[in-house]
Amino acid sequence: MEYRRLGGSGVKVSEISLGSWLTYGGSVAEQQATDCIHKAYELGINFFDTANVYVRGAAEEIVGNALKGFDRDSYFLATKVYFPMGEGPNDRGLSRKHITEQCHASLRRLGVDYVDLYQCHRYDEGTPLEETLRALDDLVRQGKVLYVGVSEWTAEQIGEALRIAKEMNLDRIVSNQPRYNMIQRNIEAEVVPLSEREGVGQVVFSPLAQGVLTGKYRPGQAPEEGTRAADPESSRFMRQLMNEEVLSAAEGLRAVASDAGLTMPQLALAWVLRQPNVSSAIIGASRPGQVEDNAAASGVELPPEALDRIDEVLAGVIQRN
Numbered sequence: 001m002e003y004r005r006l007g008g009s010g011v012k013v014s015e016i017s018l019g020s021w022l023t024y025g026g027s028v029a030e031q032q033a034t035d036c037i038h039k040a041y042e043l044g045i046n047f048f049d050t051a052n053v054y055v056r057g058a059a060e061e062i063v064g065n066a067l068k069g070f071d072r073d074s075y076f077l078a079t080k081v082y083f084p085m086g087e088g089p090n091d092r093g094l095s096r097k098h099i100t101e102q103c104h105a106s107l108r109r110l111g112v113d114y115v116d117l118y119q120c121h122r123y124d125e126g127t128p129l130e131e132t133l134r135a136l137d138d139l140v141r142q143g144k145v146l147y148v149g150v151s152e153w154t155a156e157q158i159g160e161a162l163r164i165a166k167e168m169n170l171d172r173i174v175s176n177q178p179r180y181n182m183i184q185r186n187i188e189a190e191v192v193p194l195s196e197r198e199g200v201g202q203v204v205f206s207p208l209a210q211g212v213l214t215g216k217y218r219p220g221q222a223p224e225e226g227t228r229a230a231d232p233e234s235s236r237f238m239r240q241l242m243n244e245e246v247l248s249a250a251e252g253l254r255a256v257a258s259d260a261g262l263t264m265p266q267l268a269l270a271w272v273l274r275q276p277n278v279s280s281a282i283i284g285a286s287r288p289g290q291v292e293d294n295a296a297a298s299g300v301e302l303p304p305e306a307l308d309r310i311d312e313v314l315a316g317v318i319q320r321n
């Protein structure tokens with residue numbers, strides 16, 4: 001496994017990281033989730049991502065339990081705050097109250113004294129950014145959070161946060177967590193250029209387009225039982241991807257992968273990692289074999305002709321905004 005700096009910070013994270021959305025605490029049984037996390041650790045993955053909202057805290061509990069046996073300094077643990085955790089008016093968002101209370105709740109569920117990266121899961125239009133950044137800075141000063149990040153923020157929002165942090169001498173955002181894969185390239189226009197200039201790293205989610213880029217879904221065929229697309233609850237997040245046009249285009253990647261001596265998941269992950277502003281690609285995995293397949297993408301360099309062929313094959317389905 002190879003490691004990269006998280007944005008402009010000094011901490012190093014594995015190029016492939018493991019997340020827990022729709023999997024741990026949900027569709028994947030606890031033992032299997034633990035096996036995936038342990039396999040990842042064994043392969044040198046040191047970066048584990050979760051969120052308070054994933055199954056209302058259940059994912060954090062499973063991730064925390066699975067990591068309990070490992071030295072705290074040997075892994076980098078990230079969680080998030082923003083989405084509703086209850087029905088009350090203060091049970092959501094990025095107010096000082098909700099951030100502080102949820103940070104404490106996350107630490108309890110994860111069974112740790114601090115999280116390495118605390119991320120604002122979305123931008124909160126209903127809270128002054130100064131309040132959010134000050135609350136996060138306090139958590140950093142208290143030692144409960146080591147680094148601060150955001151997720152799916154626009155270039156403008158990230159830029160504004162950096163400006164305020166500088167002006168008020170507050171801890172600076174080191175990472176953004178956006179969606180990024182060979183099909184969904186929205187961050188390339190504005191978020192990446194700004195982040196490169198400012199030392200903010202991307203920790204990208206759904207690098208396999210939720211499985212669509214692994215070749216497991218074939219045009220004209222129903223998804224196999226046990227896959228994300230076959231699950232009625234999870235598949236609603238795949239609407240932009242599970243259509244004949246995308247699946248037919250993705251078929252063209254099969255030959256590109258095989259000519260490069262890679263599996264399709266490895267091709268997709270190596271493509272994401274070719275972008276130097278990406279600090280890590282956060283995969284999901286429902287079984288240890290997937291972790292193994294995906295981890296092998298670290299360190300792979302795609303030749304320019306493979307990159308050109310990918311663009312040709314996907315030309316009609318690439319989403320840029």
Ligand SMILES: NC(=O)c1ccc[n+]([C@@H]2O[C@H](COP(=O)([O-])OP(=O)(O)OC[C@H]3O[C@@H](n4cnc5c(N)ncnc54)[C@H](OP(=O)(O)O)[C@@H]3O)[C@@H](O)[C@H]2O)c1
Pocket residue numbers: 018019020021022023049050121151152177204205206207208209210211212214216226227228229265282283284285286287289290291293294
């Ligand atoms: N910040 C945010 O708003 C946000 C949003 C989404 C995700 N995330 C984070 O990013 C993580 C990854 O997102 P994601 O799950 O969408 O990523 P992904 O890696 O694109 O998709 C993961 C899914 O693809 C399938 N898969 C993975 N490896 C495979 C392989 N080698 N062969 C065949 N199938 C394979 C598995 O699904 P099945 O086996 O179940 O079919 C797996 O659950 C999440 O866990 C979460 O931590 C963050």
